[in-house]
Amino acid sequence: MKIKKLIMVILVFSALGGYGQQVSKGIKFFKGSWAEALAKSKAENKMIFMDCSIRSCIPCREMEANVFPQEKVGGFYNENYINVAMGMDEGEGKELSSYYGVGSFPAMLYFKPGGFLVAHEQGKRDAEELLADGNKNLQLKDTITLEERFEKGGYQDPIFLQRYFKEVMENEPLGAEQHAFDKIIKFKGADVLLEKKYWEALGIASPGSAAALYFVKNHLKFAKIYGENAVNAKIMAIYFNNRFLIWYGDDHLNNKPSYENFKKRMEERGVPDLSFMKMAVDFHQRCRDFKYDEAFAIADPFMKSAKWWQYYRMALHADWLTAGRPLERKKVMVWANKALQLAKTAQERKESQELIDDLRNPFTNLILTPVVYGSNI
Structure with a gap:
């Protein structure tokens, strides 16, 4: 009886086993x-097909048991791809998950020969859907990706860089911009960030990236070129970029300890106007806990004598945090109007007016509960 039970356990484990479990006729994963x-x-x-999963992902196990072993699936993928099964919650999978922005599972990545990513598919697939994905993405084998153009000299072309960072912001996974800046620094040295074409994109750098750390450390050098208002506004843009406030990385804000760690890191990194920036963290925390009265009570003393960049960045951030709350948005509108009054340059006036127009629209920036990458929901 015990032997029969042991055999049953082995059979079940084989069907629902580790990453990339397969039978001889199915997909053969590279070891x-x-x-x-x-x-x-x-x-x-040959292109690469990467199956991305984590241990707690039930749909991943179902694909491993029911889709990857099918002969027609194996025949196609074995002929056309180098197949890799990667557990994104262990070993080098953790780093790859961060690098390629894989946060929900199952996920399937498709790469050109040699490693440039051309497609990121998400969600459970049946055999026909997986074959359709494979056929579709196989056509991208000879595509020249933005990453290739970037590495072949595009990082020196201001027009290309503008397009590149726009594409990164709109379509690439979180973290892609950090790798872009890392490459720029690698190719040309950190001082190149002082140039206008790189300066304009710095606001999307993640707080812990080499680019952001260099920027903060050398903020006075940047201020001599671009002005104190612009530099401080950009530093706050880096630390209160809504894309990164919902990221799973080092600088996320989703629980009380993380708020304190966030403030501590700002202090360690030498962020200027530290007391104001810490206040902004506390304001963010109270708003995310729906304690709006406390949030504005914390902010009011600082906002009575704020500078343009402080009114503007706080109003911009609060625009997202107070969406759908008319009473609080009236208070935010006061900050936005003050920013417009204090604006000294055409760019500052333009940005302030755009923010005021946005705040007047009750349907913009409807508040969303941040989804922390790495969850399987």
Whole structure:
């Protein structure tokens, strides 16, 4: 009887086993490191299919048991792709998950030979859907991606850079902009960030990135070129960028300890106007806890004698935090109007007016509960 039970356990484990479980007729997953898979892909001139999963993902296990073992699926993927099964919650999968912005599972990544990402598919697939994805993405094998153009000299072209960072912001996973700046620094050195074409994109850098750390450390050098208002506004844009406030990375804000750690990191990094920035963190925390009276009580003493960038950035951030709350938005409108009054340059006036117009629309920026990457919901 015990032997029968043991056999049953083994059979069940085989069906719902670890990452990339397969049978001989199904998808054959490469056994080796990611670097080795890239080398094999380049040597054989074959694209890479990466199955991304985590241990708690039930749909991932279902695909492993019911889709990957199918002969027609295996036949197609084995012929056309180097197949990699990557557990994104262990080993080098953790780093790859962060690098490619994989936050929901199952996920399927498709790469050109050698490693440039061309497609990021999400959600459970049946056999026909997976085959359709594979056929569709196979057509992208000879596509010249933005990443390729960037690395082949595009980082020196201001027009291309504007398009590149716009694409990164709109369509790429969180964290892609950090890698873009890392590459710029690698190719040209950190001082290149002082140039206008890179300065204009700095606001999307993540707080812990090399670019942001250099910017904060050298903010006085930037201020001599672009002005104190613009520099401080950009630093706050980095630390209170809504894309990163819902990120799973080092600088996320989703519980009380993380708020305190966030303020501590700002202090360690030498962020200017630290007391104001810490207040902004406390304001954010109270709003996210729906304690709006407390939030504005914390902010009011600072806002009585604020500068343009402080009125503008606080109003811009509060626009998101108070969406759907008319009473609080009236208070935010006061800050936005003060920003317009204090604006000294055409750009400051333009940005302040756009913010006022946005606040007048009750249907903009409807508040969303942040989804922390890494959850399986």
